[in-house]
Amino acid sequence: MGYKHNKEDILEVGYQVIRKNGYHHVGINQILKEAGIPKGSFYNFFESKEDFAIQVIQYYGEGNRSWLKGIFQESTETPINTLKSFYKLLIGYNEDDNFCSGCLINNMGNETGRLYDSLAKETKEQFDHWLDLIAEIVKKGQEAKEITNRFGAKEIANYLHSGFYGTFFKMKVERSRKDMDTWLKMTFEFIRA
Template identity: 30%
Template sequence: MAQKTREQLIEVGLKQIHTAGYGATGVNEILALADVPKGSFYHHFPSKEAFAAAVLQRYGEGETHRWETMLGDKNQAPLKRLRLYFEDLISVYGQTGPISGCLMGNLTLEIAAHSDVLQPMLKGCFGAWEDAVAEALREAVAVGELDPSVKPRELASFIVNNWEGALLRSKAERSDRALDVFLDFTFKVLLKG
């Protein structure tokens, strides 16, 4: 029963923090949405920050599954997989998706500079994501889709950073235009073989 309550709190928190933000999401709101008593929250999480860490970990697990599934599909060429992956991200986190924006990016903007708990977690999440993109780029070099002089890790960092910037801009404009520009430029110019 206790594990079920913890899971329920994390699932509700993931949706609420992703939608409204860390600062705009209160513990009482989470409790009401999860329909659990206040004592249950503090039984599982010593603070809102610790709760946000559990939410971020859950989000990271979901995103890891997404990139492992999509980027690990060896039935497609590496750059094709990478493009399909970012197209999927647009459908999920773009303005027409169920929840616009990336939780990692949102938390970075909102709290990373002030949280010694969340900042290293966010750094690790971004690093793992860059590793996954870099691996796809290494494969693209190995099969001749990209020039051998490409530095996969640096290029992956550039791509992830540009994605996050485009996602932020798409929220400001309430449009997927910045994401479409990211996709076109990344795959038609930057990664053109």
């Protein structure tokens, strides 16, 4: 039957709350309350807030990685359109979310990257895994002569996703998708073969 609470549920709540509010702005008590678990259980599963954050990043990173994999595998479009649709999808998700949260990885990296080596390391690792998947599609696009060959596939993948992260700043302060749409339009003009 298992016990009453389990790690994944706490991680899911933590992921949502931290993504929306940031790391330092969120206290453990808040997560506890929203997850409906007592403190004893939390510290049974996690050593500290920092340890919890690492596992949240892992949880989100891995979940997202398999989601990505699925999306790319199932796509029936050409490589460059697969990528474009993917970013369109992400923009849509952020719109549904009222342009509030952005990406946990980007948020955590920017807020805590220089403060805690442990979080920086985990953040970077998960991001790199995503990049590998994106780079695969970029490479296919290059082979299909859809995407420029002037730069390496991994370089372009990084350019894409980091560039996308750059749009979160304005998304959050303007609460609008306008800049994300412009970014999409321009970037995919630029990387075209």
